[in-house]
Amino acid sequence: MDVFTCEGCGAALTAPLSRVAFPLYAGFSYGNGHPMPVLMEAGTYAVDEDPAAWQAHSIVIAPGDAHGTALVQRREYGACCGIDGRNGPNVTCAGCGRKVATRVDDCSLWQATWLEPAAVRLVAVGPARPVADWAELAEDRCGTPLLDLTGAWDPRWESEVTVTLAHLVAAADGSPVTVDRLLADAFRQFLAALPQTRPAKRAVLAGPGLPLPEPLPDIAVVPRHPQTGEPWPVPPGVAAAPLDLGFWRQLAFHREHPARPAIGRLPPGVERDDPLPPHPWRPVMVCHSLFFHALSRIPGIRPAWQDHVRTNAAALLHP
Numbered sequence: 001m002d003v004f005t006c007e008g009c010g011a012a013l014t015a016p017l018s019r020v021a022f023p024l025y026a027g028f029s030y031g032n033g034h035p036m037p038v039l040m041e042a043g044t045y046a047v048d049e050d051p052a053a054w055q056a057h058s059i060v061i062a063p064g065d066a067h068g069t070a071l072v073q074r075r076e077y078g079a080c081c082g083i084d085g086r087n088g089p090n091v092t093c094a095g096c097g098r099k100v101a102t103r104v105d106d107c108s109l110w111q112a113t114w115l116e117p118a119a120v121r122l123v124a125v126g127p128a129r130p131v132a133d134w135a136e137l138a139e140d141r142c143g144t145p146l147l148d149l150t151g152a153w154d155p156r157w158e159s160e161v162t163v164t165l166a167h168l169v170a171a172a173d174g175s176p177v178t179v180d181r182l183l184a185d186a187f188r189q190f191l192a193a194l195p196q197t198r199p200a201k202r203a204v205l206a207g208p209g210l211p212l213p214e215p216l217p218d219i220a221v222v223p224r225h226p227q228t229g230e231p232w233p234v235p236p237g238v239a240a241a242p243l244d245l246g247f248w249r250q251l252a253f254h255r256e257h258p259a260r261p262a263i264g265r266l267p268p269g270v271e272r273d274d275p276l277p278p279h280p281w282r283p284v285m286v287c288h289s290l291f292f293h294a295l296s297r298i299p300g301i302r303p304a305w306q307d308h309v310r311t312n313a314a315a316l317l318h319p
């Protein structure tokens with residue numbers, strides 16, 4: 001467990017936290033005027049270690065995990081429903097007044113507190129949470145629903161689809177990609193815009209409890225380890241396209257009972273007490289800037305293929 005302390009006075013600025021994988025979509029906006037959830041689970045923090053990461057937006061915690069701090073700007077010029085952090089750090093250390101973080105909670109922005117790397121110090125206060133192995137993670141098959149009860153997509157799901165799509169497109173490398181039944185609803189509409197001249201590559205959903213089929217596919221959409229961020233290991237020759245573990249479980253193990261056509265009416269005395277399962281009211285949409293950010297983090301993509309993807313981004317991302 002770690003605590004972030006103030007570089008100026010040494011006061012603790014956070015609750016004890018465990019490190020988890022950095023969500024690549026952390027700094028990206030979602031939709032227009034959308035009320036957003038808290039990005040980080042309580043008791044966790046994440047660090048974007050990419051050297052290209054924007055320094056002020058590299059260490060993120062849940063706002064509720066900030067302790068001994070004060071918000072100095074309650075409303076900022078230009079923000080809509082909350083604070084967008086455009087004026088830089090807006091959270092101070094209650095002990096010494098040093099600016100230590102930026103709180104963000106405006107609409108369409110993930111609610112988060114971004115610690116100032118130069119103003120805080122990481123202090124270990126206890127043993128780190130052991131890293132779960134895949135066998136442990138395979139025991140839980142409960143998925144994260146993709147939709148809320150109104151039929152609106154979870155913003156995390158659409159963000160995750162965007163990142164996984166970048167991996168699928170990178171692995172396509174100029175070929176068409178076919179997806180198995182479990183991936184079809186999420187990805188087929190986007191992949192239809194890939195060039196169709198070469199033999200197709202085959203992408204399947206695979207991971208703990210859902211082994212790779214024989215013959216091996218070209219691409220596997222696999223779960224991402226929630227603590228380390230590492231994809232579930234695949235054998236050589238198979239490209240891994242990682243997906244959040246909770247959503248991966250939902251695709252892998254959640255079976256919706258097919259709706260049967262109803263004939264007549266319910267018999268007298270029988271009342272329907274289960275609400276119908278939510279149904280999406282629009283197709284999944286991906287975020288253009290997040291897609292290219294994710295693509296830029298994937299090593300080894302041929303420049304010519306990157307150029308093709310950029311030129312054809314409209315058809316690919318907005319089918």
Ligand SMILES: [Zn+2]
Nearest residue numbers: 006009093096
């Ligand atoms: Zn201080």
